[in-house]
Amino acid sequence: MKALVVYESMFGNTQQIAQAVAAGLGKHVEVEVTEVGLAPDExxxxxxxxxxxxPTHAFGMSRASTRADAVKQAPGGTIVSTGRGVREWLEAVxxxxxGTMVAAFDTRVxxxxxxxxxxxxxxxxxxxxFPEVSDPETFWVKDSTGPLKDGELERAERWGADLGLLVNSR
Known part of the structure; x- marks a missing residue:
């Protein structure tokens, strides 16, 4: 069984959650994690x-304008995902x-x-x-730039492990 975790992250919070989800998945399936700018279109x-x-921006997925605002908020003006976002990737994928099952998560305040x-x-x-294997999941940050709320990385790893079990049972 193979899994791919694709993420977009501005301040590193969503990236950390993606890595924790992958750690949980890795207990049950082979898993790869990739930033959306490097994700395959096929x-x-x-x-x-x-x-x-x-990350949740302006009530949904980021856009070029909300990513530009994130750069202004970022310490030193540096963000993790500097190219296309998940919105643009989904338009190209x-x-x-x-049969590839899917699950979605976000980070938000x-x-x-x-x-x-x-x-x-x-x-x-x-x-x-794509058939959904799980309802969308939210992981919480303390403020718009982070950090993650206490316990969210552990919760993300448990969610990833649960997803791995679900995939293996189908």
Whole structure:
């Protein structure tokens, strides 16, 4: 069984969650983690699970304008994902076959504001006819630039392990 975790990250929080999810998945399946700018546009038919993660920006997935705002907020103006975001990648991606299951996650600040990048990612993956293996998951940051709330890395690893078990049971 093979899994790929694709992530977009501005301040490193989503990257950390992606790596923790991959650590959990790695207990049950072979897994690779890649930043969205390096992610393949063609999803191999040999891939059993695709996990996609992104930070929530302006109630959903980032756009060029929200990424530019993130650069202004970043210490030293340095962000992790400097090229295309998950939104643009999803517009370019092609399923390589049927059966690759998917799951989506996001990072966001707990606030009374609506919106979730994970829900938008999940809908985009459904439009591409990928079957969902799990509901979208949110991991919490303390502030817009982070850090992650206590316990979120451990929760992400458990979620990844649960995804690995689900994939192996199908």
């Amino acid at each position: 999803i191999s038919a040999e891939l059993d699970l695709l996990v996609v993660g992104a 092609h399923p390589g076959g049927v 707990r606030a009374p504001l609506p919106g979730s990048a994970a829900h938008k990612v999940a809908k985009a993956l459904q439009r591409l006819s």
